Amino acid sequence: MEWRISLGDILGIFVVLGIVIGIVVPFIGLSNIETRASGWSLEELLKNIPIPFIHVHKELVKEYNFVVRDNLNIVAYVEGGGLRFIERERGEVNVEVYEFKFPWIMGIPSERYFNVNYDEDSNTLCIDVKGYEIELYLPTDLVGNITLEVIGGGVEVDEASLTSLKVLNIKARGGALDLNLKNLGNVESYIDVRGGAIDAELKYSEFTGEALSTIIISGGVIDLDVSLPHEVKVKVDGEVSGGIASIEVNGVNVSGSFTEKGYGEAKGKLHLTYRISGGVADIGIHK
C-alpha cells in the first residue's frame, strides 16, 4: 500500500481541518465567554471595549447626606443611567450623583434628570434617575422596604446584608438589574419582569414564619438563584403558559407545584409562586 500525496491532498486536508475547527471552536469559544465587567457602570463597560481615542470619565455633580431611622423605605425609579447600592457601616446615608463626561464625538445631548429626596415623616428615601449614575452608600441593615422600578439603565446591589428587609418589590420593564442580597429573613418579595434582564442571588438566613415570594414574568430575562438554610422548607406553586422557563429545587426540575417534605411543620418556610407567560426564566432554589 503506497501513499501518493500531492499538494492538492495536503490542501484538501487543511480545508477539512478548517471546516471542523471553524465549526467546533465557536462553540467552545462561546462557552468560555465570561462577563468581564464587574458592574453595570458605563465607565467600566466602556473601559472593557477598547475603542481608540474614547475616554469616558465620571464627575461628581451633587452629594446628599441623610440621617435615617430603622426600617427605612427606599423607592427608586430608574429610567436610564444607573443606581448602585453600596453597603457601609452604621451612620448616615450618603448619596452621590455622578455625571458621565463623554468626549466631543459622543457628546449627543439627551434628556436626563435626577431627583433625590428623603421624607423624614415616612422615613422614605426616593430616588428618580435618568442619564446619571447614583451611588447610594447606606447601612443596609436599616433597610426595611425596597421598591424598584426599572425602565432602562441598570441597578446593582452587590453583597448587601439586608437583615431587616421586610418587603422587596421589583418591577422591571427594561434595563438590567444585578442583585446580590444576603442575610435575608422573612421577606415578602414580589418580582414582576416585563422586559430587560435580572440576575439575582438571594441568600436567606435562618428565619421563622412563611416568607412569600411572587414572580411574574411576561417578557425579558431572569436568572434567579435562591439560597436557603437547611432548616427552611420550600413550597413552589405556579404555571408556565409561554416563554422558556426552568425551575429547579435542589437541582431537580420542578414543573407546576412542589412541596418539600415537612413543610407544614417547619418553623421557617419559603412559599414561591410564579406565573410565566413570556420571556426567559431560570429559577433555582437550593440549600
Added chain:
Amino acid sequence: MELPGAIKDLGESLIAPRQVVKILITERRGLTFSFFVVLVFSIVEGMVATLTFIGKLGSFIPVPFVGGFLGRVALFFGTIFYVILCICYWVLGGLIIHLFCRLFKGCGDFEHTLTAFAFLWIPAFIIGLLSPVILALDYISGIGLFLLLFFVSLIWGLIISVQALSEVHGFGIGKAFLSLIIPMIIIFILLPTLITLIMIW
C-alpha cells in the same frame, strides 16, 4: 491509497480550479459539490463572524446570564441569517453572472456557472483554521484579523472562481473576470445606493 474524492477535489480546486471544474461537470456532480461548498463554508464564516462581531459583545454586558445568553442567540440566528444570505447570493448572483456570461458569448449552462461561482467560498477555510486565534484576541484585534482573512479568502476565491468560470464558458480570463465582478458591483454597490436614494427621495 488515496484520499476520499471530495477532500481531494476541495484541495485541488484551490490550485487547479480548471481541472476540478471540468471533472465535476463531466461526472455530473457540480451542483451537489457547489451546494455543499456554499453551505459548509457559509456556516464556518457565519459562526466565526457572528462570534467575532456580536457574540463577544455579550461579554461586555454586565449581567452574566444575559451575556452568555445573548452570545448563544446571536450565534444561532447570526449563522442562520448568514447561511441564507450566502445561498441567496449564490443563486441570484449566479443568475446575474450567468446573464453576463451569455452576454460575453459564454457557452456553459446555468449549472456550470453555479459550480464555478461556488469556488469563491472554498478559501474561507483559512478563517476556520485561524478561528482559535481570532477568538482568542481582544474585540478590535479579532475583528481586524477576521476582516483581513476575509479579504484574503475573497481575493483567492475570486482568482479560482474566475479561472473556473473561464473554463466552463470557454472564454478568456478577462471576460470571466468582468462577468464575475460586474454583478458583485451591482449587488454590493449599486443596489444599496439605489435603495438608499429611493428611501431618501
